[in-house]
Amino acid sequence: MNIADVYKAETVKECIKLLAKHKETKIISGGTDLVIKLNEGQIEGISLVDISSIKELNFVKIEGNTIHIGSNSTFSDVLNHKSIFPKSIKGFVEALESVGSPQIRNAGTIGGNICNGSPAADSIPPLIVLGAKLTIISKKRERIVDIEDFFLGKGKVDLGSNELLKSISFDIPNEDSKLNFYKYSYRNALSITLGSVAALIDIQNNIVQDIKIATGGFSAYCIREREMEELMIGKELNEENLNYLLNSAKKIVQKRIETFPNDFKVLKNITIEGALRHVIR
Amino acid sequence: MNIQTVINGKKISVNVKNDMRLLDFLRDELELTGTKEGCSEGECGACTVLIDGSPVNSCLVMAFQIDGKEVVTIEALDEDGNLNIIKDTFLEEGAPQCGFCMPGMVLSAKGLLDQNSNPTRSDVKEAISGNLCRCTGYTTIEDAILKSAKKLGGKNG
Ligand code: FES
Ligand code: FES
Numbered sequence: 001m002n003i004a005d006v007y008k009a010e011t012v013k014e015c016i017k018l019l020a021k022h023k024e025t026k027i028i029s030g031g032t033d034l035v036i037k038l039n040e041g042q043i044e045g046i047s048l049v050d051i052s053s054i055k056e057l058n059f060v061k062i063e064g065n066t067i068h069i070g071s072n073s074t075f076s077d078v079l080n081h082k083s084i085f086p087k088s089i090k091g092f093v094e095a096l097e098s099v100g101s102p103q104i105r106n107a108g109t110i111g112g113n114i115c116n117g118s119p120a121a122d123s124i125p126p127l128i129v130l131g132a133k134l135t136i137i138s139k140k141r142e143r144i145v146d147i148e149d150f151f152l153g154k155g156k157v158d159l160g161s162n163e164l165l166k167s168i169s170f171d172i173p174n175e176d177s178k179l180n181f182y183k184y185s186y187r188n189a190l191s192i193t194l195g196s197v198a199a200l201i202d203i204q205n206n207i208v209q210d211i212k213i214a215t216g217g218f219s220a221y222c223i224r225e226r227e228m229e230e231l232m233i234g235k236e237l238n239e240e241n242l243n244y245l246l247n248s249a250k251k252i253v254q255k256r257i258e259t260f261p262n263d264f265k266v267l268k269n270i271t272i273e274g275a276l277r278h279v280i281r
Numbered sequence: 282m283n284i285q286t287v288i289n290g291k292k293i294s295v296n297v298k299n300d301m302r303l304l305d306f307l308r309d310e311l312e313l314t315g316t317k318e319g320c321s322e323g324e325c326g327a328c329t330v331l332i333d334g335s336p337v338n339s340c341l342v343m344a345f346q347i348d349g350k351e352v353v354t355i356e357a358l359d360e361d362g363n364l365n366i367i368k369d370t371f372l373e374e375g376a377p378q379c380g381f382c383m384p385g386m387v388l389s390a391k392g393l394l395d396q397n398s399n400p401t402r403s404d405v406k407e408a409i410s411g412n413l414c415r416c417t418g419y420t421t422i423e424d425a426i427l428k429s430a431k432k433l434g435g436k437n438g
Contacts, residue, residue, distance in 0.1 A: 001300035001301075001302075002300060003299040003300045004299075005299065006282050006299045006343070006345045008282070008345070008346075008348055028343065028346070030341070031341045031342050031343060031346065032323055032338075032341045035302060035341045035342065035343060036321075036322045036323065036341065038300075038343075039302065039321060039322075039340075048299075048343065050343070050345065050346050050348075052346055053348075053349055053350075076335065100323065100411070101323075101326065101410055101411020101412075102336060102389065102392070102407070102408060102410065102411050103323070103326060103329055103336050103337050103338045103389075103411045104323055104338070104341075104411065106335040106336060106337050107332075107335075107337040107338070107342065
């Protein structure tokens with residue numbers, strides 16, 4: 001392992017000062033992704049800014065109709081607040097519960113999950129369908145980004161080296177909607193996600209009034225699946241329409257992974273079909 | 282970086298190397314070799330320690346990050362003796378076979394029992410879901426944790 005310098009920030013102010021002053025830095029909090037990469041030598045020669053002691057970024061609060069989560073909240077911290085979350089975001093809670101193991105949930109943070117830009121981060125598809133907004137701060141300015149626009153490529157996100165993700169906010173969906181989440185992985189605890197789907201869905205009299213779908217593990221990063229949504233909006237929720245969606249979804253996914261090995265394609269087909277079936281209900 | 286930390290109840294001020302994981306710091310610098318290294322990537326739980334009371338994988342934490350925090354390893358003889366009761370109960374129940382997973386298991390158990398004095402079997406299964414054991418099949422470990430809960434004062438077991 002090769003690390004240039006290490007710094008500890010106890011406040012947001014200290015952190016953005018450190019980030020502005022030092023080049024080639026990476027923010028570390030839970031370390032659950034970064035330390036593996038450091039240990040394997042995939043990342044070398046950088047400096048680390050530890051934010052794990054920044055208490056002001058560890059919060060979950062509801063203001064009016066909006067939920068705000070501090071980026072430094074661990075998955076366990078957020079789950080400790082699940083009793084105050086409305087039923088309509090059940091899928092978000094399930095996604096957090098599905099993360100890694102207790103040890104990973106105790107260390108890994110929601111901000112880290114987002115900023116790593118992993119193709120299959122569990123917390124992200126639900127946050128995309130909820131239309132979450134990210135508040136990002138640097139020494140010079142504060143800006144707000146739609147989570148959907150934050151991901152630029154595999155492991156690439158819209159975050160400058162001098163910037164810090166402060167918080168994640170989303171409005172509580174109306175009571176008629178429900179958020180469903182489903183994920184496939186090789187076994188329950190631990191292990192990396194094969195694929196996950198979140199759907200925020202409003203069904204009245206068996207007609208899909210509105211639907212937002214997001215996936216993880218079916219593209220270079222977690223994305224909103226507008227093409228799939230359009231196939232269901234205004235449609236009756238019956239076997240025929242659902243099958244049409246599932247077949248189209250497989251084609252959409254296959255197009256993205258054309259150059260991959262065959263068994264991988266088969267796996268993704270099964271996963272997208274099964275996961276969609278679970279969330280569109 | 283110079284850090285102030287509390288390890289197994291003892292305050293220390295120490296210089297840690299930038300590129301050391303907590304796991305290496307415990308084993309190589311402090312010679313607390315009870316904490317085991319299995320996979321080095323957060324999958325096996327052999328390296329589990331408590332940081333500020335929560336079980337975490339010490340292979341995924343940098344040593345300098347424990348500045349201002351409290352770490353408990355399997356070597357701790359904590360004041361309330363919970364850890365000792367759990368250790369003894371594991372032995373009574375014949376839970377360890379090769380023993381490699383045990384330090385991690387015991388600390389995950391302590392993390393659970395400190396929060397929940399009356400766990401169900403499914404709580405126990407969840408609490409040790411990040412700890413792999415290649416020997417036992419887990420049942421004796423679950424039994425030992427439920428029995429420890431009883432001894433520590435919970436009602437169900
Ligand atoms: S060695 Fe840390 S989880 Fe396996
Ligand atoms: S007793 Fe051998 S790994 Fe658990």
